[in-house]
Amino acid sequence: MRSYKQHCGLATALDLVGDRWTLLIVRELLIRGGCRYTDLQKGLPGIATNLLAERLRELESAGIVAREEAPPPVATTLFRLTERGRALEPAILQLGLWGAPLLARGAKGAATQPHWLVLPLKIFLKDRTPRERDASIEVRAGRESLAIELSSGAVKVRLGAPEQADATVTGKPEKLLEFFAGKLDKAAASAAGIAIEGARDVLARIVPSVA
Amino acid sequence: MRSYKQHCGLATALDLVGDRWTLLIVRELLIRGGCRYTDLQKGLPGIATNLLAERLRELESAGIVAREEAPPPVATTLFRLTERGRALEPAILQLGLWGAPLLARGAKGAATQPHWLVLPLKIFLKDRTPRERDASIEVRAGRESLAIELSSGAVKVRLGAPEQADATVTGKPEKLLEFFAGKLDKAAASAAGIAIEGARDVLARIVPSVA
DNA sequence: CCGGATCCGGGTTGATACTG
DNA sequence: CAGTATCAACCCGGATCCGG
Numbered sequence: 001m002r003s004y005k006q007h008c009g010l011a012t013a014l015d016l017v018g019d020r021w022t023l024l025i026v027r028e029l030l031i032r033g034g035c036r037y038t039d040l041q042k043g044l045p046g047i048a049t050n051l052l053a054e055r056l057r058e059l060e061s062a063g064i065v066a067r068e069e070a071p072p073p074v075a076t077t078l079f080r081l082t083e084r085g086r087a088l089e090p091a092i093l094q095l096g097l098w099g100a101p102l103l104a105r106g107a108k109g110a111a112t113q114p115h116w117l118v119l120p121l122k123i124f125l126k127d128r129t130p131r132e133r134d135a136s137i138e139v140r141a142g143r144e145s146l147a148i149e150l151s152s153g154a155v156k157v158r159l160g161a162p163e164q165a166d167a168t169v170t171g172k173p174e175k176l177l178e179f180f181a182g183k184l185d186k187a188a189a190s191a192a193g194i195a196i197e198g199a200r201d202v203l204a205r206i207v208p209s210v211a
Numbered sequence: 212m213r214s215y216k217q218h219c220g221l222a223t224a225l226d227l228v229g230d231r232w233t234l235l236i237v238r239e240l241l242i243r244g245g246c247r248y249t250d251l252q253k254g255l256p257g258i259a260t261n262l263l264a265e266r267l268r269e270l271e272s273a274g275i276v277a278r279e280e281a282p283p284p285v286a287t288t289l290f291r292l293t294e295r296g297r298a299l300e301p302a303i304l305q306l307g308l309w310g311a312p313l314l315a316r317g318a319k320g321a322a323t324q325p326h327w328l329v330l331p332l333k334i335f336l337k338d339r340t341p342r343e344r345d346a347s348i349e350v351r352a353g354r355e356s357l358a359i360e361l362s363s364g365a366v367k368v369r370l371g372a373p374e375q376a377d378a379t380v381t382g383k384p385e386k387l388l389e390f391f392a393g394k395l396d397k398a399a400a401s402a403a404g405i406a407i408e409g410a411r412d413v414l415a416r417i418v419p420s421v422a
Numbered sequence: 423c424c425g426g427a428t429c430c431g432g433g434t435t436g437a438t439a440c441t442g
Numbered sequence: 443c444a445g446t447a448t449c450a451a452c453c454c455g456g457a458t459c460c461g462g
Contacts, residue, residue, distance in 0.1 A: 287443065
């Protein structure tokens, strides 16, 4: 394995996760939890299969990913982050935050997948009225759903629909991102095809422009 | 320029700074401020000169680095981070923090440079008694000095000697890192060749094991 | 379908030499 | 000092194939 051979935290981190595709693989596993090989391929459009296989081997031997033989009904191998792998989340969130402003002028031909919304929402959603009751919001994009859960001041975001949603927001992923970032007022949101159902006041706790 | 073509903050960030050596160049500029080309080469042992030149061009066109023609007495071009470039600091600190635990078992043959201490110290030094008076500490490693400045609860770390130091710590970079991380007790520190001069109580505000 | 392995063309990297 | 030029070795991406 190639190394920078520098006695520096950043350099040793990059020795392990600085290769092309590596951090994006960790991103997928952070968002989705346990993944099959083909789930990873779908979430990483453009990756060559040999690279995915090789990166997974490297990540496994670095103790960042663990391979797990799932029993039926799954009956296949699952890839999962170890504790050490999950510890990369703050670094990945910061990098994503830095890159977010460039996202506006969408690179032409860029792929978009709804579940990529999870990380940005994790960073910039804050409960503006934390003392109110617990609530949950469903975000629908394409055929995927995200759950936003407000509980005692904390905002949790995860893949999958909430058990029971106080409000539902539907739209295209790019537009949803702008919407939750507060860049769309009411008129712009509905013009962008964003539909809101249910309790608007719950939504207003995290998106000022809804109020 | 190669791109992941994914509409995701992390992916676009890596499009710009995910290439080999790129984040390490940013690290150098974060620590040292304006740099000459050869300063960068010294701080990045192992980089090929053509790669350094190419990365600097890419960083410049991405708006992360600015080239500046310095007047005499410097009379050469300086490379400096833009505002956008300095905004990478949180991400770099988090990545360095993640990599730090691996630093303990030093990769054999790894280069060590004193100024690389600046980033780790920036993260994990905290003033444990913030209400006391302002103070400053000089850290000497080889022929380079760092300044640690305590001011109203904040800890600032930068390259260069402080104007006037209340205490001075001298040693090898690797050992100094362990020392400031609190992994060395008094005996271990002096056995490791770490020398402390001046006001020990000032040092104890940031390093518990000195007390 | 799932989880890869293999092969190949082209692009990137790294070491060295050289230049204004 | 601040790079460019050259070239070999390696890595990446795409396509194809293969055993469960």
